[in-house]
Amino acid sequence: xxxxxxxxxxxxxxxxxDVAQALRAQGMQVDQVLDGLGIITGSAPADSxxxxxxxxxxxxxxxxxxxxxxxxxxxxx
Amino acid sequence: MIDPRFEATAGPSDGxxxxxPPPETTGRQIVVFAQGDDEPSINWEHAGISxxxxxxxxxxxxxxxxxxxxxxxxxxxELGIAVVSADVGQMGAxxxxxxxxxxxxxxxxxxxxxxxHHDVEGYAQAYRDGVNDLAGRLxxxxxxxxxxxxxxxxxxxxxxxxQATWGIQATKALSTPRSGRGIKVAVLDTGFDLGHPDxxxxxxxxxxxxxxxxxxxxxxxxxxxxGTSCGPRTPSTGPRYGVAYEADIFxxxxxxxxxxxxxxxxxxxINWAVTNRCPVISMSLGANVxxxxxxxxxxxxxxxQRGSLIIAAAGNNADRRSxxxxxxxxxxxxxxxxxxxxxxxxxxxxxFSARSLPARGGQVDxxxxxxxxYSSWPMPTRYRTISGTSMATPHVAGLAALWAEATGRRGxxxxxxxxxxxxxxxxxxxxxxxxxxxxxx
Numbered sequence: 001x002x003x004x005x006x007x008x009x010x011x012x013x014x015x016x017x018d019v020a021q022a023l024r025a026q027g028m029q030v031d032q033v034l035d036g037l038g039i040i041t042g043s044a045p046a047d048s049x050x051x052x053x054x055x056x057x058x059x060x061x062x063x064x065x066x067x068x069x070x071x072x073x074x075x076x077x
Numbered sequence: 078m079i080d081p082r083f084e085a086t087a088g089p090s091d092g093x094x095x096x097x098p099p100p101e102t103t104g105r106q107i108v109v110f111a112q113g114d115d116e117p118s119i120n121w122e123h124a125g126i127s128x129x130x131x132x133x134x135x136x137x138x139x140x141x142x143x144x145x146x147x148x149x150x151x152x153x154x155e156l157g158i159a160v161v162s163a164d165v166g167q168m169g170a171x172x173x174x175x176x177x178x179x180x181x182x183x184x185x186x187x188x189x190x191x192x193x194h195h196d197v198e199g200y201a202q203a204y205r206d207g208v209n210d211l212a213g214r215l216x217x218x219x220x221x222x223x224x225x226x227x228x229x230x231x232x233x234x235x236x237x238x239x240q241a242t243w244g245i246q247a248t249k250a251l252s253t254p255r256s257g258r259g260i261k262v263a264v265l266d267t268g269f270d271l272g273h274p275d276x277x278x279x280x281x282x283x284x285x286x287x288x289x290x291x292x293x294x295x296x297x298x299x300x301x302x303x304g305t306s307c308g309p310r311t312p313s314t315g316p317r318y319g320v321a322y323e324a325d326i327f328x329x330x331x332x333x334x335x336x337x338x339x340x341x342x343x344x345x346x347i348n349w350a351v352t353n354r355c356p357v358i359s360m361s362l363g364a365n366v367x368x369x370x371x372x373x374x375x376x377x378x379x380x381x382q383r384g385s386l387i388i389a390a391a392g393n394n395a396d397r398r399s400x401x402x403x404x405x406x407x408x409x410x411x412x413x414x415x416x417x418x419x420x421x422x423x424x425x426x427x428x429f430s431a432r433s434l435p436a437r438g439g440q441v442d443x444x445x446x447x448x449x450x451y452s453s454w455p456m457p458t459r460y461r462t463i464s465g466t467s468m469a470t471p472h473v474a475g476l477a478a479l480w481a482e483a484t485g486r487r488g489x490x491x492x493x494x495x496x497x498x499x500x501x502x503x504x505x506x507x508x509x510x511x512x513x514x515x516x517x518x
Contacts, residue, residue, distance in 0.1 A: 007371050034344055062370060065339065067343070077298055
């Protein structure tokens, strides 16, 4: 399972819930439907990415990036 | 209200050489009228001006050159500007006549413009003077050598004082009439120390987007950034360290107490800030990824459309001491997210401040104080001094709140305002974008 961010195209922003349903149908576990931004986050098996990208209304399917700050006592943060 | 720049004998009195003759004029006046929703017509008769050409009488607003020459007054209605042939008495009568209905904002002599031509001799002289100046500084350094050259001529070194940190001074936040009142500033980071005494009485909305953790800051980074962007005008002790001291604080925890996070939490935080109509979203975080990350590109664009400007750290992945200039990582490298570089007290680059990527969106857009920045820290430590493009970013975010308050602008217009109003530096735009962000005065 990989953590994914799915970007919805401008034309489907008002139908974002339908896009989320279609992603679930293709095997994605949807965690968040961020309707203010038109982005859906969640996870899916790595090999289901092509199917997810093919869902109507999807612009991009990207593996989530991770972020790490230096420890609190670092001089440069 | 004759334009004082064009007195016949005046020139700048600051000792700079100013070559060239005074500007050529035609004898006519350019009159700028106040614009408003209701624009009553101007009573030209009162000033003894009888022949008036109005652009509204010409199809497509195209006033013919003959009309321009023949009429005593030509009015460009869309601009609220007129070209007038009149003597001083007539101009006085005109201004008196329209004082209540269409006040005159300025009267300036009509200038003659010429195609710019190459002044080879002047160019060579200026070049020689510039080289001499640089050589003088290098051979007789007053400061620490290369850093001195980086600063614009006449600028002073900055230092923390008992009154205010160097960053609050350098960005002119000390002298601004603005406070960020009524402007929501979202800081997406490790949360906030909700019990910090310096923020008692402030409007604070806190929300965690990190599973299993509260918004209370267990790291410190978030409290430091909120301090820089929104800290009080008179802290309980020590110097002033915050820019927008009356802003409404939206503390979004998108990084855990151990400083880690992922897209899911950060995007959720952006979504929350946009939904809550925060004009400014400050993100002192990044991943060392050169490619723009599509979800942030979409988030940045949609946030802008909805009136929220996302301001992010360019990144700390450079080490200029060894010739490594680093690069702007995600999310700052998205086209529609503003990327902030870090300056030191001499307005040189902090050694870690990332340089622009050649790709679209990968530019550093602006710069802020990011070296040895004193700000709030979770209790009981209370305050701390650290460095980073993470520290430059909330300076710019606080300044964005001041400009939002001062102008009413949002989104891309607010971005443009920050850049046009920034102080140009000798540092390359690859490193500082438009320069040092400044507060409205």
